[in-house]
Amino acid sequence: MKKSLWLFSFFVLILAILPCPAQSAPAYPTKPIEMIIGFGPGGAADVTARLVAGYVSKKWGQPINVINMPGASGIIGTRHTLTAKPDGYTLMMDNHAVSAMLAASQIDLPFKWENRTVIARVTVDPVFYLVKQDSPWKDLKEVAENIRKNPKVFRWGVAGVTAVGAFAMPQFLEVNNLPFDSLNRVVFKSGAEVVTALAGGHIDLAAQQYSEVTGLILAKKVRGLAVVNPERLPGLPDVPPAKEVGYPNLNVYGWQGVSGPPQLPPEVVDKWAKS
Template structure:
């Protein structure tokens, strides 16, 4: 018995020693990796950086990307090149970043669709945004504005709700495409207001606005910068903005929340991310540089002209924001049964 006990204790001791050795090896390897990552980050960047915009040139995403790239290139000591890769609601460009080396040399600037919506809209999506990207920064947001055809008698949001509930046949609303911020904003409003309105998707904001101005549809939620010229010209009537606060470009127009729907917030937003696995020191460096760039007077002026608002934030805060937005829009998409493929 004594000999057996001795053998058992010896085996336990050997196993414990081996576990300690394995643990020490793991700690040593992690320390080495962290040191290597820190050294790599200290030298970063040593070559040009590509900032992929998964949409065509000329839009708010593109304007924002180029303003940031021009501002951070001198401070990083390397050129940041903007590369437009449009297609499939942003999925083509996003997929390229998702599969890129996690070394900080391929970045993504995309809208809420890529980060929080497309996962629920596309059955064929080949990546999970929550797993594929390392969030860097929430680069800004733009409110949508709920506008109506001037033939609609409503002058306020409560009046529109009353009118919509009695309209026969039910109203039609336009969007710039299924799953866009304007489409989801309208669906969220419909659900909270308890009204019916038929969705008609158009290939872009210009076509949707043309339908509204041509009296083919009665209302739509559109990005404020796009709709503003028509509002100022009196060809469309703004009833409310979708952001939590009033928009500086339209200060006399109330928010949806102020108009009787507390907590309503449905903005179009833009964020920058790196491939998952990018060393934390690189992500932090990029966050620091972009935060500074977005607060520079010349960049702030460009953003203001586009109706973009920005508040400094961290990678962790952006990650939490993405999670909350993804959950919100998942519920809307599941309720409406919307699909893009």
């Protein structure tokens, strides 16, 4: 009896000191995810983020909350994302304006712009050169000649100093041998605000992305003079490619993608990349 009791106690002790079988962590994601946008609502990054969030939320059964953090040409939202905990629950809708174009236009950034985990590019967004629907200018050549004759009269809109228009419009001036200060620049918080201002006659010219301008072109509120794309786009066949109207060297375009803080776990990156 004593021997049996001793053996039972021995086995209980052994079981107590043995490590428990490892339990696998629950699969990511287990809670809502924040998708940060460095610009206001309605712009290209915002539109893309909401489409991605809707699709992924439904597929994964977890909310993807799109949060707009406009300010400082996208710096505020980008800094929030890149300094967040790298657990996959704070990501951003990355784009040209908060990556390469940001680095090209800003010297003293409060973070290292290249220190991010790039997950995937989602869209390529062609740039349209636009005027108001009832504008007297019928093509880009006419616009260039009128700027030459009337410098500092034209107003052009841009969604911050790192936005696609901040590079596309100076390139247009350069290829026409026009000085940069030929136009009066008006800065807005988002691409949606730019095209709305154009439709309302508050500015004369803009260079914005397909995702921002399509609705107003189809509604005949603004008119596309050219698109930076190898061929005409199926939904907007009346807008010629820039090369068709004598501007083959116009090559600025936008893009959007998903990125996160540096050192995101590989399983998080893989989950997003495969979705």
